[in-house]
Amino acid sequence: MTSNQDTQLATSLRNLLTRLVKKLRKESVTGRQLSLTERSSMALLQEYKQLLPSELASMEKITNQSMSQILGHLSGLGYVSRKGSETDKRKVLISLTPEGEKMLTQMRNERDEWLAKAIKESCTDEEQELLRRALLPLKKLVDMD
Structure with missing residues (x-):
């Protein structure tokens, strides 16, 4: 107690x-210009180098839809890039630019x-x-x- x-x-x-x-x-x-979650997501990408959007969403404790919006904003600013997975063409990996x-x-x-x-x-x-x-x-x- x-x-x-x-x-x-x-x-x-x-x-x-x-x-x-x-x-x-x-x-x-x-x-x-960035929200707390956007900055935190960028820090995670720096730490892990590449992550799936769903992995980032899980780590940030937000929905995949919310993460999609965040990644769209960060991508529009030129801070993140998307690359197709070499092992699974359906998956997209996110990394910092x-x-x-x-x-x-x-x-x-x-x-x-x-x-x-x-x-x-x-x-x-x-x-x-x-x-x-x-x-x-x-x-x-x-x-x-």
């Missing part, structure tokens, strides 16, 4: 991380630069060390199934 103190910690952490993610999204001028790779890198750089500057300007050396030490337990939370 979870204690009230544990629940309060979870609530505070969730609220704070949500606000930080929103702040980071605003700090990327480049990323404003060089322009999509460039876009992802630029978005990440804008966010990283803002966050590095914010940490440097608002946190003491001791607080920066505390943030470094907090990365491991936060990673454990993210990796937990």
Whole structure:
């Protein structure tokens, strides 16, 4: 059973991380033209190199129809390409284009630069060390199934 103190910690952490993610999204001028799911889909394509639209939809927890719309938008912007599968001609594989790779890198750089500057300007050396030490337990939370 979870204690009230544990629940309060979870609530505070969730609220704070949500606000930080929103702040980071605003700090990327480049990323404003894309939805969160579009950016996330591009990151998955970068990680996995090629995926079927249905695999992407499953990973993003959205319908195939919604993924089709997302891929249509990303394709129209030149960020993803479609290629027929060599083993099954009925299947189409999706991958990032060089322009999509460039876009992802630029978005990440804008966010990283803002966050590095914010940490440097608002946190003491001791607080920066505390943030470094907090990365491991936060990673454990993210990796937990």
